[in-house]
Amino acid sequence: MADNNEHVMTIRHSLAHLLAAAVLQMYPGAKNAIGPAIDDGFYQDFDLPEAVSDDDLAKIEARMRDILKTWGAFTRKEVGIDEARQQFSWNPYKLELAEDLAREGAQLTFYTSGDFVDLCRGGHVQDAHEISPKAFRLTRVSGAYWRGDQSKQQLQRIYGVAFETPEELKAYLQMVEEAKRRDHRKLGQELDLFTFSDLVGAGLPLFTPRGTILRRQLDAFVQGMRDEYGYQEVAVPHITKKDAYIASGHWKKFQDELFRITTREGHEFAMKPMNCPHHTQIFASRVRSYKDMPQRYRETTMCYRDEQSGELSGLSRVRAFAQDDAHVFCRTSQVEEEALKIWDIVDRFYGTFGFELRVRFSTHDPAHPEGYSGSAEQWASTEAQLLSIVKQKVGDKYTDGVGEAAFYGPKIDFMAKDALGREHQVATIQLDFNQPEGFDLTCINENGEKERVVMIHAAIMGSIERFLSVYIEHVAGRFPVWLAPEQVRIITLNQQENVVRYADELAGKAKLLGLRAIVDSDNESVGKKIRSAELMKIPYTVVIGDKEIESGQLQPRIRKDMEVGETAEPRTVEEFLKTVANEAKSRVNKTSL
């Protein structure tokens, strides 16, 4: 999706200038701030005397097209700070940028197109005629803080999308439409997977029976793999004294985001926002020999974070979520082997769903040491250790995420590319040398000495909610048989007693094979019941009438996406059930009938 070829980026950046020119003409007193090219388009920030709404975008767009006709080449001019001060005396944002750049010793440049002059470092098209007036569109307005700083003035940001050709714009808009059709919030409602209640609260999803089946299946898959690698399940309470978070270091950084509880005796507790402190105390509950290392704990459990209301969104960002969490307590010498095992699980898990993974090596930001615990030496050594694992695994096919580390250590983050080409951060492997110190975690080594251990945090799905939000959209709600909340819909042709009885018996046989089958014996036409099963995206539908009872053969209808014909050849009941049961067991993505 991200189209980053250089020419289109110059088009986008030039359009930001054009947008600024249009808005400055239309809104006297308007001041433009920054306006870069971004994936898919561009934006421009403004300080405006009045609020722009979505309805105004068409007018602004029309003005942009008018101005575009009058523009020719973009001309560059090197200027000194005094000239910049003079030119932008009306615009405090440009002035601030100019002063900062001058202080850094950078060469200031003006770019002029038509009669619009902007302080800018460049990256425009040579000539404005390279911009197709039919290949861009303004899409939305939003608020944005000056210089991305919450404490500073909020500006109005206008976003646009832009491409080299109108055809590319059209394809992009179609992709956006497709994304709307697949929106997990919409599908969650339509497929009866989860819901929200104003009484329960924002950001607190409630999973229906169907949605809960999905959660269970996914979780069993992840945790089953962990068991293969020697993990042991643990269980902990969902509240803790605040002391645990003071020791872990979380209190300092995240105390505002905790749901706090004061007991009747005045003690301060918090709903757990993560599980590491609890798990450390299981590790610390007895003296550990080096022979017992590593200790690998796994647990799928709810966490609670008091996120800002404006950040909540469907299942992507919630206040209560289930982490498929695991912590490995190991010796420094065991880190590599353990991390590679986790990486295996990540590969197996995402490979099953057809996600392509990209790796990000997330390190601390040396420019802002205040955001991290631990010494510079410790960061250097853990980052080196993690980097060697990354290189061993993917060579140089990873991206650097400077400043993306957790406060307690560096991470390997995995980004999954979905069916529409969008990337989402999913799994993570985190190396933590700080909490073992905070909780004084040790094992006794070969020399009888206490040895500091290392913690590895690893979530495969991240959270079940977030993974579901990505996955529902990835498959557009068409779950493979092993995940489908309802795998087989058994429709009765009519309501004759023998037909309904046969359908119920078939459902019974399916259940004995571990399948999820539901009988629809409503007093509705067959067509209506078929339609209903299709809308619920149920993988297999069979119709039962006298013909099936006499022949013992079924003619299954198969959900369309499975790249198989709509209606399969007839086969015996036993054959059909065996095939479906095998698919469910083997976690294949496609039907095999």
Add this chain to the structure above:
RNA sequence: GCCACCUUAGCUCAGUUGGCUAGAGCACCGCUUUCGUAAAGCGGGGGUCCGGGGUUCGAAUCCCCGAGGUGGCUCCA
């Protein structure tokens, strides 16, 4: 939390510039029908027009406060 926009039945949405007992389709319930692979017919129930306050002879409609949602910003252990 901040900016903009939005909220009418379980769902999707109509509802003229403020003016009758607030509507439709689907869903749900009942009756008729007993049907062959994407919607059978008829009837019925269901609303504190998100909540509270205000303006007005009169508010779903205008104003204020709050809740929830959407798109961004900020944040994300």
